[in-house]
Amino acid sequence: MNTASVAQTTQPLFDVQAVRGDFPILSQQVNGKPLVYLDNGASSQRPEAVLQAMDSYYREMHSNVHRGAHTLGDRATDAFEGARIKVQQFLNAASAQQIIWTRGTTEAINLVAHGLAAQLKPGDEILLSQMEHHANIVPWQMLAERTGAKVVPIELTPNGELDMESYDSLLSERTRILAITHVSNVLGTINPVAEMVAKAKAHGVITLIDGAQAVPHFQPDVTALDCDFYVFSAHKLFGPTGIGVLYGKVELLEAMPPWQGGGEMIEKVSFAGTTYNTLPYKFEAGTPAIGEAVGLGAAIDYLANLDRSAMEVAENGLLQRANELVPSVPGMTVIGTAANKVPLMSFKIDGLHPSDIGTLLDQQGIAVRTGHLCAMPLMELYGLPGTARASFAFYNTQEEVEQLFAALQKIQRLFA
Ligand SMILES: Cc1ncc(COP(=O)(O)O)c(C=O)c1O
The missing domain is CATH 3.90.1150.10 (Aspartate Aminotransferase, domain 1)
Known part of the structure; x- marks a missing residue:
């Protein structure tokens, strides 16, 4: 041979x-x-399949979603919600209500940082690492400013790995949140996020993983990782710009206040007060990026065939x-x-x-x-x-x- x-x-x-x-x-x-x-x-770039899916969405079925008023609206809603299910399956999330559309990774992290404010008090600590993208630093600094909490970076080893001894020594009863990148956009390092989440859980710490650089290379399993939040952007996953994903655990999402107010995210509005929609719509105010969701769904289908x-x-x-x-x-x-x-x-x-x-x-x-x-x-x-x-x-x-x-x-x- x-x-x-x-x-x-x-x-x-x-x-x-x-x-x-x-x-x-x-x-x-x-x-x-x-x-x-x-x-x-x-x-990254988009395959023909994504371009065609978005083109035919706009040519054949564009309408607003969740209005139930006519056939095009039903088709658009089916395509839009179908894309959410594709993301759910891509991440191996337990339910589609855990998949919230955002404009991208940055907005998803801001949404979570905003939503966790009530859970922090002065002296609490938010652990990040020295290899984070600004999108996973600045929203937490803004949260720290609002709450009196402190942002603490985990150190790196000289070759650009997370120093797990630094992580172990920083995890304490003061730690409330761990927000860590799955893959560094500068170093390429794949971090041991499963091990880190397990250690964080043992301290009752809320965990967020920034998957922006991970998803183009491998498929994360949020159920196996057991993280509380996982976020990514479609445009790095061979899909369109302007849309991204926040996956979250139901109990945490339920406990968080809405992110923005407006149409879609409400159950009942009156001048006496407003009640909010159920998940995931509670976090999706206004007309969403429907064509972009369809494009992301097509990117996931394309990858599934490779x-x-x-x-x-x-x-x-x-x-x-x-x-x-x-x-x-x-x-x-x-x-x-x-x-x-x-x-x-x-x-x-x-x-x-x-x-x-x-x-x-x-x-x-x-x-x-x-x-x-x-x-x-x-x-x-x-x-x-x-x-x-x-x-x-x-x-x-x-x-x-x-x-x-x-x-x-x-x-x-x-x-x-
Ligand atoms: C690791 C990481 N996190 C977050 C982001 C921000 O992504 P976006 O600009 O799509 O919100 C990027 C973008 O390069 C990134 O590489």
Whole structure:
């Protein structure tokens, strides 16, 4: 048996060229070069199936939802609520009433931080980590300002993992909330959230997991994780912008006050007083992002038709190839070398500012993110003005990784 057939029998195959054909945006030239899109951590691209689902929603069934007045309204409501059920199944949540539509991860975290205010008193502590995105820092700082509670960051190890000794030492009777990212948008580190939630529960701590960078790479199981809240944005999961998800435990959602007031979220309104709708509608004031919900449902269906374990092997192969090529660029350092990472690489190159790296790569048709990546406390920790970040999706190829490094070698040679 030759080695190629051994590899075929031991590793699931992922047909990257076939999936690339599903993403029309990828087959274009940028600055005269074929587009190499490596900014998936900021926002990924949409497959034809999502574009078509949204197009046919608007062409064939658009109307407002939950009005029960006519046929189009019923169709729109079915499509909208059908998408909620797809999200419920995607997260393995017990019921669809636990799935609340938001504008994205940021709004979902703000909603929870707003809703938990009554449960905090001065001196209480909210544990985060030094690797959080601003979206999982600032809402908690605002909550701390309102309540007299304190935001306390868990420290990191030098390679960019959470320091579990720091976590253990910070968990105390003062801790009320743990808000932690599942995957770091800068370091790529996959955090041991199940273990962290279990420890937090033992102290009666409310837990929120920011899944924004996790869901594009693997499917979380909120029931197994036993977290109180899990949040993510559709636009990183190959779905539309403008919609995201808050999953929550029923008893906590029931105990939280509404987020915004208006139509949809009420049961009865009078000038003597208003009563609120049941879950999930209590948190969904106003006309929701119906077409976007339909698009997210289509993205989840699209992913369900792919072999996600083969996809993971292919994605890990991209990171492995990138790691192999790092020594080929003199002065290049990877920021975040955790053992358990998603395919994402933040880096610096001696003598080059990150924003110059981004501009020079763009001239080669290669899109990466540069700057503080919405994680200023982490940049401060590493003493960096910012980084460049290549973040891969399942539709990226080994050749694209090689193109990135060939471009970096040239940039380093000419400009560093
Ligand atoms: C880890 C993490 N959390 C939160 C966010 C915020 O997501 P959004 O801007 O979609 O609300 C991001 C976006 O990059 C992120 O990477």
